[in-house]
Amino acid sequence: MTLSVLPVSPAEHTLLRNLYPLYLHDLSEFGGGYSLDAEGLWQPDYLPYWLSGKEGCHPMLFRLDGRPVGFAMVGQAPFPFMTPGRDFHLSEFFVLRGARQHGVGRRTAFALFDLFPGTWELSQLSSNQGATVFWRRVIGEYMGGAFEDTTLDGNPAQVFDSRKRARISP
Template sequence: MTELTEDPDLTVRPATPADRPTVERLWLLFRHDLSEFGGQLPNPDGTFRSERLEAAFSGSGDWAPYLFSLGAHPVGFAFVRALTQPTRVLNSFFVVRGVRRGGIGMRAVREVVARHPGAWTVAFQDGNPGAVRFWRRVGDALDPGEWEEERRPVPNRPGLAPDVWISFRYPRTR
């Protein structure tokens, strides 16, 4: 069993095609976690919807996948989209449960957004209290007093509760 050390050596780097199998396995954990809040069930083969995963590894200049590791251990990922737009979207973000609430997520977000300075948006669900606390802390940490929050309907899913979106700028230029 591998345990988190006091001063973990976090690496946040662009995911390569060779990293795809690792990210695919982390994707299953991510989608499983989210299924608690949206009631999604796995496909008959045990996988979950993976359009965002496919898009992130498509080679499109509008998407970028990132992999987070502690030493040799993968601990999370992020998919950024809309890289060619004025506002980037942190489309998917995941940290394994074993390192949550220890600062790894905040460090990873900070490193990802620093690679693409400017305006950002992130969506999460109100029914996911951990995500609500985390993303509001991100707004406070990265764009104190300036970030905004709004609720937007989920496109083509009228039966779902609206997503919560935060918007921030990083770094904030005064």
């Protein structure tokens, strides 16, 4: 199965707008303030910011054999929502449920870290223990265990430099 991880083109904005509510629906299980408004739209909705073309915003789309299976939002310094001294912040990461447990998340994470070499920070909602387990495992494998497990705004977080990657095949 061929996996691609590419920047979202303007022609794919509608596709991302269709995928994004699925991600917010999944997040709502863990709190974090995600809920439906009176018109049934998910709030808060940060997608307009990501699609604005602002410097440092990298919306990325994942495709498996040409079909969309997820996305990531990568912030690049000087991105306003990250710790000074970091190069990249993985703000949002989503893989469709049907593509989970098949290595898609791991492979896309590895691809993102390779595409954007530098010091990364990621954080998870503290109530989303599955995400924390996933990221510790994936980053640990990617980095050969060389990462910092810390907190960011009271949530579990990981910090590492992808330029120092442990070279393992995906």
